[in-house]
Amino acid sequence: MKGQLWVGLVAAGPVSPALARLSDLHTQLGPVTAASLRVASRIANQLKAGRAARISELQTASLLLVSGPEEALPSLLALARGAEWEWKNKALVLLDTRLESKDLAEFAARGAAVGTLDPVDGFGEVRFCAEGDTAALRQLKRLLTAVGAPYFTVEQGKKQVFSAGLAFTGTLATPLLAAAVDCFRKAGLDPKQAAAIAERTLLHTLRAWQKSGRQGWTGVLPRRDLESVRRQLAALEEENTILGAYFAETAYMALELFGHDADWLQALEKEGRPEDAPAPEEIPTKQRAAAGGSSAG
Numbered sequence: 001m002k003g004q005l006w007v008g009l010v011a012a013g014p015v016s017p018a019l020a021r022l023s024d025l026h027t028q029l030g031p032v033t034a035a036s037l038r039v040a041s042r043i044a045n046q047l048k049a050g051r052a053a054r055i056s057e058l059q060t061a062s063l064l065l066v067s068g069p070e071e072a073l074p075s076l077l078a079l080a081r082g083a084e085w086e087w088k089n090k091a092l093v094l095l096d097t098r099l100e101s102k103d104l105a106e107f108a109a110r111g112a113a114v115g116t117l118d119p120v121d122g123f124g125e126v127r128f129c130a131e132g133d134t135a136a137l138r139q140l141k142r143l144l145t146a147v148g149a150p151y152f153t154v155e156q157g158k159k160q161v162f163s164a165g166l167a168f169t170g171t172l173a174t175p176l177l178a179a180a181v182d183c184f185r186k187a188g189l190d191p192k193q194a195a196a197i198a199e200r201t202l203l204h205t206l207r208a209w210q211k212s213g214r215q216g217w218t219g220v221l222p223r224r225d226l227e228s229v230r231r232q233l234a235a236l237e238e239e240n241t242i243l244g245a246y247f248a249e250t251a252y253m254a255l256e257l258f259g260h261d262a263d264w265l266q267a268l269e270k271e272g273r274p275e276d277a278p279a280p281e282e283i284p285t286k287q288r289a290a291a292g293g294s295s296a297g
Contacts, residue, residue, distance in 0.1 A: 005030030007143060008053075008061030010076050012068030013039065015046050016096040018119050019067050021126045024147040025049040031057040033079065059085045063139040065117075067095040080107075087112040091139040093132065100159040101132040108133070115140060116159060117151075120166070127151060131159045177202070179246055186239050214258055221251055222260065230268055 031053030088111035115132020184194035208216035236244035
C-alpha cells in the first residue's frame, strides 16, 4: 500500500504549520526525504505519516511537497534539484514560505508543475491558500480533497498581493483599532466601553461593505464635511500630535484610494500649523513621540 502513495516530502525540521494541519495526511504521504535518513525518520514520526526514504525513492511520487524553515529552503531545493528523474509529470509545491511559484522557474523549465500552499488563520476551521500553475493546482486539489482540507486558490504570481490583503485586515488594522480605542478612552470611556464601541463600529462597517462595497463608505470624509473634519483634527492635535497626524494621513490616503479629491484635506491639515512649523511627517519619529506622549488611553 505504501508503495502506491503518490505524495512525497522533502523536509527539514521543525514541522511546518501546513503539514501539522493536514489531517489524514497519513492516507496520502509516502516517502519522506531529509538531509539524512535519521532526520527523515524523525519527521515521519512527528507527522505520524510517511516513511523515511532516500531522494531516489521519491521518483514514484507525482506530488512533491517541500517544507522547512526559510533558511533551509536552499538546501532542500538543492536536494530536489539533484534528483535524477523526469520532472515532466511531477508537481513541486512549497509549504509555508514567503516564496511563490515564480521563484521555482528552474523546476518549471525542466517540466515540473510548480506551486505553493500556506495555511490561513482567522477561520473556525483550518483553511489553505493554494497558488501555482494549473497542473500544480490540480495536484493540490487532489491532495486537499482527499484529506478533507478546505482551501481557495489565488492567481499565479499574486501570492504577495494576497498576503498584503491579510496585512491590511490584520497587522495594519490593529493600529487603526488601537487609535479608535485611544480616542474613546481620551473622551472618558472606560476600557470595556471603548472596546465594545470599537467592535460594534467595525462590525457595522463590515456589514455595510458586504452589502454595498465602496458605495457603503459614509461619514464626514466622503461627504467632505470640512467643519467636522477640522474640529476632529484640532481635538486630536490637542490630545496627541501622533494621533492627529495618523488620522490626517490615513484619511488622505483613504480619499485617494476611493477616487475622491483629497487636496482639501491636505490644505485643511496645514491650517492648524504655524507657517514655520514642520508637517508631522517631517518630524523625526522619536521627536514626534516625545511631543505627543504615549498613545495609550
